[in-house]
Amino acid sequence: GQNIDQPTEMTATEGAIVQINCTYQTSGFNGLFWYQQHAGEAPTFLSYNVLDGLEEKGRFSSFLSRSKGYSYLLLKELQMKDSASYLCAVIDSNYQLIWGAGTKLIIKP
Amino acid sequence: NAGVTQTPKFRVLKTGQSMTLLCAQDMNHEYMYWYRQDPGMGLRLIHYSVGEGTTAKGEVPDGYNVSRLKKQNFLLGLESAAPSQTSVYFCASSPGTTSYNEQFFGPGTRLTVL
Numbered sequence: 001g002q003n004i005d006q007p008t009e010m011t012a013t014e015g016a017i018v019q020i021n022c023t024y025q026t027s028g029f030n031g032l033f034w035y036q037q038h039a040g041e042a043p044t045f046l047s048y049n050v051l052d053g054l055e056e057k058g059r060f061s062s063f064l065s066r067s068k069g070y071s072y073l074l075l076k077e078l079q080m081k082d083s084a085s086y087l088c089a090v091i092d093s094n095y096q097l098i099w100g101a102g103t104k105l106i107i108k109p
Numbered sequence: 110n111a112g113v114t115q116t117p118k119f120r121v122l123k124t125g126q127s128m129t130l131l132c133a134q135d136m137n138h139e140y141m142y143w144y145r146q147d148p149g150m151g152l153r154l155i156h157y158s159v160g161e162g163t164t165a166k167g168e169v170p171d172g173y174n175v176s177r178l179k180k181q182n183f184l185l186g187l188e189s190a191a192p193s194q195t196s197v198y199f200c201a202s203s204p205g206t207t208s209y210n211e212q213f214f215g216p217g218t219r220l221t222v223l
Contacts, residue, residue, distance in 0.1 A: 004151070008149075031210075033211070041216070041217075042199060042214035042215060042216050042217055043152070043199075043214050044214070045211050045212075045213075048211065087151070087152070089152075091210065095210065096154070096167075097154075097210075097212065099151035099152040099153075100151050101149060101150055101151040102151065
């Protein structure tokens with residue numbers, strides 16, 4: 001079966017750095033997305049990786065290792081508004097998005 | 110552009126009642142999707158469409174039907190609602206079949222079945 005694993009919940013301090021990991025086992029791989037979802041709202045796009053390496057976008061970076069079936073989302077200079085769930089999703093061989101359950105990130109002052 | 114819109118935003122049904130959720134997008138996207146999201150679980154695909162007049166089953170299609178009569182609209186129907194269908198329903202759309210296929214989401218419909 002297809003599986004995506006993320007930690008259920010993480011806590012970090014305002015101004016700090018946090019890394020959210022995602023491991024996947026899917027039938028094929030055609031890319032990986034990270035989405036942010038604030039409570040009660042729709043998911044919104046954060047990043048996309050299809051090749052190995054680091055993609056940086058402002059305070060957010062996403063890393064991919066296809067050989068290890070592993071990705072992480074790195075958030076720097078954490079702000080209170082970063083409190084949200086972060087969803088990892090993999091595009092499989094049928095170009096379907098397989099979603100992880102999400103990681104709830106709690107930011108403390 | 111409104112992006113992806115969903116109606117209604119909230120609904121309470123009694124067991125056995127029927128209803129239709131409407132999703133509309135103004136981005137001329139080919140692909141549209143219906144998901145449900147339950148606490149502690151990832152988004153689960155109910156049905157999807159790869160173009161006007163087409164529909165396909167996703168991971169959890171039982172108890173739901175869909176129609177895509179117009180490219181911009183994707184309807185999700187519950188013929189006989191059950192308490193297990195209490196959930197938040199999200200519609201999404203994406204441009205097409207390329208691997209970079211970012212999905213754009215609507216605001217969600219919160220459905221409670223009593």
